[in-house]
Amino acid sequence: MRKSLEDKIKKIKMVAMDVDGVLTAGEIIFINNTDEIKIWNVKDRMGFALAHRTDNLKLCWITGRESKEVARCAAECHIDAIYQKATKKIQAYTDLKEKYKLQDDEIAFLGDDLIDIPLLRYAGLAICPADSPREVKKEADLVTKAQGGKGVFREVIELIIKTQDNWDKVCARYYEEGE
Amino acid sequence: MRKSLEDKIKKIKMVAMDVDGVLTAGEIIFINNTDEIKIWNVKDRMGFALAHRTDNLKLCWITGRESKEVARCAAECHIDAIYQKATKKIQAYTDLKEKYKLQDDEIAFLGDDLIDIPLLRYAGLAICPADSPREVKKEADLVTKAQGGKGVFREVIELIIKTQDNWDKVCARYYEEGE
Amino acid sequence: MRKSLEDKIKKIKMVAMDVDGVLTAGEIIFINNTDEIKIWNVKDRMGFALAHRTDNLKLCWITGRESKEVARCAAECHIDAIYQKATKKIQAYTDLKEKYKLQDDEIAFLGDDLIDIPLLRYAGLAICPADSPREVKKEADLVTKAQGGKGVFREVIELIIKTQDNWDKVCARYYEEGE
Amino acid sequence: MRKSLEDKIKKIKMVAMDVDGVLTAGEIIFINNTDEIKIWNVKDRMGFALAHRTDNLKLCWITGRESKEVARCAAECHIDAIYQKATKKIQAYTDLKEKYKLQDDEIAFLGDDLIDIPLLRYAGLAICPADSPREVKKEADLVTKAQGGKGVFREVIELIIKTQDNWDKVCARYYEEGE
Numbered sequence: 001m002r003k004s005l006e007d008k009i010k011k012i013k014m015v016a017m018d019v020d021g022v023l024t025a026g027e028i029i030f031i032n033n034t035d036e037i038k039i040w041n042v043k044d045r046m047g048f049a050l051a052h053r054t055d056n057l058k059l060c061w062i063t064g065r066e067s068k069e070v071a072r073c074a075a076e077c078h079i080d081a082i083y084q085k086a087t088k089k090i091q092a093y094t095d096l097k098e099k100y101k102l103q104d105d106e107i108a109f110l111g112d113d114l115i116d117i118p119l120l121r122y123a124g125l126a127i128c129p130a131d132s133p134r135e136v137k138k139e140a141d142l143v144t145k146a147q148g149g150k151g152v153f154r155e156v157i158e159l160i161i162k163t164q165d166n167w168d169k170v171c172a173r174y175y176e177e178g179e
Numbered sequence: 180m181r182k183s184l185e186d187k188i189k190k191i192k193m194v195a196m197d198v199d200g201v202l203t204a205g206e207i208i209f210i211n212n213t214d215e216i217k218i219w220n221v222k223d224r225m226g227f228a229l230a231h232r233t234d235n236l237k238l239c240w241i242t243g244r245e246s247k248e249v250a251r252c253a254a255e256c257h258i259d260a261i262y263q264k265a266t267k268k269i270q271a272y273t274d275l276k277e278k279y280k281l282q283d284d285e286i287a288f289l290g291d292d293l294i295d296i297p298l299l300r301y302a303g304l305a306i307c308p309a310d311s312p313r314e315v316k317k318e319a320d321l322v323t324k325a326q327g328g329k330g331v332f333r334e335v336i337e338l339i340i341k342t343q344d345n346w347d348k349v350c351a352r353y354y355e356e357g358e
Numbered sequence: 359m360r361k362s363l364e365d366k367i368k369k370i371k372m373v374a375m376d377v378d379g380v381l382t383a384g385e386i387i388f389i390n391n392t393d394e395i396k397i398w399n400v401k402d403r404m405g406f407a408l409a410h411r412t413d414n415l416k417l418c419w420i421t422g423r424e425s426k427e428v429a430r431c432a433a434e435c436h437i438d439a440i441y442q443k444a445t446k447k448i449q450a451y452t453d454l455k456e457k458y459k460l461q462d463d464e465i466a467f468l469g470d471d472l473i474d475i476p477l478l479r480y481a482g483l484a485i486c487p488a489d490s491p492r493e494v495k496k497e498a499d500l501v502t503k504a505q506g507g508k509g510v511f512r513e514v515i516e517l518i519i520k521t522q523d524n525w526d527k528v529c530a531r532y533y534e535e536g537e
Numbered sequence: 538m539r540k541s542l543e544d545k546i547k548k549i550k551m552v553a554m555d556v557d558g559v560l561t562a563g564e565i566i567f568i569n570n571t572d573e574i575k576i577w578n579v580k581d582r583m584g585f586a587l588a589h590r591t592d593n594l595k596l597c598w599i600t601g602r603e604s605k606e607v608a609r610c611a612a613e614c615h616i617d618a619i620y621q622k623a624t625k626k627i628q629a630y631t632d633l634k635e636k637y638k639l640q641d642d643e644i645a646f647l648g649d650d651l652i653d654i655p656l657l658r659y660a661g662l663a664i665c666p667a668d669s670p671r672e673v674k675k676e677a678d679l680v681t682k683a684q685g686g687k688g689v690f691r692e693v694i695e696l697i698i699k700t701q702d703n704w705d706k707v708c709a710r711y712y713e714e715g716e
Binding site: 378379382384385386387388389390471472473475476491493 | 568572574575576577578579580582583587606609610695708711712
Binding site for chain 3: 199205208296
């Protein structure tokens with residue numbers, strides 16, 4: 001890993017992210033015109049659990065869409081803050097910084113499309129999935145190997161936890177359990 | 180890009196398209212015998228937003244199938260005209276030309292199967308997804324890199340907007356926002 | 359194409375097939391413990407339409423499972439005969455032969471798993487999807503390029519129609535329409 | 538196959554497994570905030586049928602999540618024992634050993650994530666899907682060719698049945714039927 005990237009990762013205290021195309025493969029599904037359905041990934045779920053166990057990483061979702069399912073899932077995953085219908089994502093971002101008293105370089109942002117470019121520019125660590133458009137990749141410090149919905153967050157959170165030297169602590173229970 | 184293709188793209192004022200196999204991967208899903216479910220792609224959604232922002236591109240859906248979900252989604256995406264249950268797609272096409280006072284060479288058509296061949300022949304710019312049958316590809320000016328449902332429209336609309344020199348205008352807000 | 363395979367295809371008057379793993383990718387989905395959901399492929403739909411237009415090919419589904427959705431879809435696709443809950447598929451096959459007064463060499467069978475081996479052996483033309491187990495591929499005259507649910511039937515029906523020299527007749531309307 | 542692996546497989550009397558990411562591709566789907574939906578694979582279904590026909594292999598599911606759909610499906614597949622909401626999977630494992638009077642080396646365990654590491658260490662035969670994290674693969678005697686949800690169990694059960702010399706017995710009906 002480049003030294004400059006490593007330095008950026010070490011400072012991160014919050015991982016903020018878009019939802020569709022990052023935590024999902026971008027599928028949009030409705031049933032009987034009712035609420036929107038998402039296809040989440042169990043690998044990311046495990047990632048949220050790992051993040052919480054560091055005790056020093058806040059998690060936030062910022063999405064331009066709105067659905068009960070996103071709220072339900074955020075609650076299930078103990079996401080610290082969630083912004084839906086955020087057409088101006090920069091407002092959510094500014095609000096977040098103030099609420100958690102964070103500097104730009106303490107925030108990582110994961111986004112996959114043009115609408116995420118402003119936040120990718122503000123955040124100290126800009127990350128996008130492998131299947132993002134060229135314009136988005138140009139703004140990113142890091143492009144994940146995973147495509148949207150295939151474990152993007154899991155890949156990112158493992159990298160952050162390992163770079164911040166918390167991996168052994170976070171995983172200890174899996175190796176000690178049952179002994 | 181071939182000069183002839185570039186010339187064709189520059190004239191386009193409407194993008195008409197089939198739905199199943201173009202905007203979706205061709206999955207047909209029913210729940211409890213009720214209305215049909217589609218799996219849309221958030222990348223195409225962004226594409227519809229980009230198209231609207233050009234102020235000079237009309238969008239139209241022409242499908243041989245019929246469902247409330249297609250109507251709902253067309254409304255959500257502000258599609259200018261929609262034809263369902265169009266077993267003779269040529270009638271929808273003729274109607275469109277008249278309604279918007281367009282010439283054939285001002286219309287791009289995206290279709291993925293044999294039933295789309297007549298419209299691919301009439302439209303000034305004929306486009307099909309990467310996973311179309313050989314007979315359909317033979318009729319196309321352009322075969323997208325994307326497969327049906329994986330961002331075919333997004334790829335097409337970006338190409339049109341860029342070739343018509345509107346990309347910077349359309350994307351300006353993503354680069355200026357927050358400054 | 360091998361001459362022997364061509365000869366086999368020319369004799370076919372019925373295409374009988376398993377459902378799960380052939381017309382679908384093998385996904386089994388239930389919602390709220392109610393009826394089973396299938397993910398059908400629009401390319402196969404077009405294939406059923408092409409088959410009907412030959413006027414000399416019967417279509418039949420034989421499945422070991424049972425759901426209202428399979429019955430609904432068979433009706434929508436004008437399938438000539440359908441056997442659900444067919445744990446002994448050979449009984450359905452024997453019944454079919456009698457009902458339509460067909461010989462074994464006039465029947466093609468598409469199956470993807472061990473349970474389909476008896477019918478693959480009886481039918482004059484044995485076909486399986488690309489992702490079938492080795493034991494099944496050993497029984498097949500033809501392994502499709504497509505995987506289950508990705509257009510297996512479409513690939514098969516095009517091959518049959520073309521080999522029986524009916525392709526131009528069947529497709530004529532797509533080339534003549536609108537003239 | 539390595540002699541040591543062959544020896545391990547020959548002793549197996551129970552195949553215990555995680556559900557999400559093993560029997561599914563890890564998708565987590567909710568509809569209208571109701572019960573969880575899973576996408577099962579018909580190839581694994583056939584695998585459960587094959588396992589039962591050996592008359593000497595017990596099957597068990599151990600999952601950290603909980604849903605009616607998992608219970609329904611386990612019943613449909615005649616799974617011998619099922620543990621849901623098993624946050625400490627080791628308790629389920631210990632309970633299983635006692636209930637069926639089994640030794641560790643008589644149990645195969647299939648798991649795909651960090652939470653499965655303790656059981657992968659206890660079980661005599663540790664198996665994980667192709668798309669498991671590096672830490673999990675390190676614990677496995679065998680990494681399947683299949684990814685989660687794409688026939689992992691089917692691949693495993695075929696290997697076990699063949700290595701235990703029961704394949705011909707189990708499959709006999711497919712070759713004899715109809716004679």
